[in-house]
Amino acid sequence: MRSTNTQEIISIKDERLDIDRIGQYRLSFFISQSACEISIFDIQKKQLLLFEYRAFDEQGSTIDNLQAIYDDHILVAAGFWKEIHVYFRNKQFSLIPFPVFDKKLLSAYVRLNEPTDPNEDDYHFKILDDLGMTVAFGYPAEIREWFKKSYPRAALYFNHQSVAYLNGIKNQLKTKATNSLYMSLNSSGVQIAGFNLSRLAIYNQFAFSDANHLVKLALLTAKQFSDAGQSIPLLIHGTQDLVETYMPTLKKYFSNVELGQRPSGLMIHPVFNELETYEYFDVFSNL
Structure with missing residues (x-):
């Protein structure tokens, strides 16, 4: 019997979501210590098809909570996702001007802002071309391993919440x-x-x-x-x-x-209008 249970706070689905078209959909996770936001986008039609907010069980680890969601959710557990994006809501990040960025120094950049352990953490970077910046960030290696094990055939992309937010906000300046x-x-x-x-x-x-x-x-x-x-x-x-x-x-x-407001260009069914237009901006900027 599983001891970890996540609490579904928000769950909204467009009934046009078709599991047979999962190959043209993107599954995304925004993960913090206390919760996870899950979304499904139709990449071809630029449509939001599902949004969920799940509060984590404080008694379980992040891995325990992710596994609980996976075990409970028929769509999250589907075996034929082609593309999955994972964003981390944490303080393990640093912004570096692109001209001086050196990818060999990723852990050192992150350490400027927050303690990190190369024996336990993985590091990635994302170049924000329009802003002339690079985001260096870290996250627990065990989370990457969980996603690799759970989705062995999917293309996995790991990122930081700052990337989603800054990419979105540059269009509302x-x-x-x-x-x-x-x-x-x-x-x-x-x-x-x-x-x-x-x-x-x-x-x-x-x-x-x-x-x-x-x-x-x-x-x-x-x-x-x-x-x-x-x-x-x-x-x-x-x-x-x-x-x-x-x-x-x-x-x-x-x-x-x-x-x-919401990101421009996002096709959204009226069922999602129970969310305010200013909510979950970084999640919806991930189209």
């Missing part, structure tokens, strides 16, 4: 503003990016304790690349509960606050 700030709130904390026009000036991730702490982090981030202060345009994505909780305080301190 306030291009008429000299400086602008972008924020995404989820159960792992907050992602904050700052831009000078269309140039990435700063990106970081933080845990925070309350609304005032969040405001302080945003102001300190803005101060590092802009003198606009509280008048800097601020675009917010995030889960509904967190956005509704912190938006009133953010509006007290920032004079130009706006909610973000």
Whole structure:
């Protein structure tokens, strides 16, 4: 009897999802210490077909929780996925300007931001051509091995949440503003990016304790690349509960606050409209 059980918080499926067409679909996982977001996209039609949010059992490891989802979910366990993307919501990352990036130094780059053990962690990098940056990131090697064992015939792609977020947000930039700030709130904390026009000036991730702490982090981030202060345009994505909780305080301190939208070009059935348009932006940017 399995001791680990995940809690299904959100589960939305487009009834046009056809298991016989799984070869043209992409299965994606966004994994944090406490939860996992699962999505299925039709790559050819650019359609979102399934979205689920699963809270992890705190008594089990990440592997235990992934196995529990696999055992319970007929689609996740399907044996003929061709393409699977795995994104990690963790602090094991670093952004390096592409001209000075050296792939031999991946673990050293990650260690600048967060402790990492080469005996237990794997390392990858992703070049963000449009932003002139490279994201170096690490993650537990045992998770890679679990995916390789569970999906031996699938093409596996491992990535970091910063890649999905930055690739998505570059298409929603306030291009008429000299400086602008972008924020995404989820159960792992907050992602904050700052831009000078269309140039990435700063990106970081933080845990925070309350609304005032969040405001302080945003102001300190803005101060590092802009003198606009509280008048800097601020675009917010995030889960509904967190956005509704912190938006009133953010509006007290920032004079130009706006909610973000879904990524452009995403075909979505009205069944998904129970989600707010500013929710799970990085997940949906993975099209």
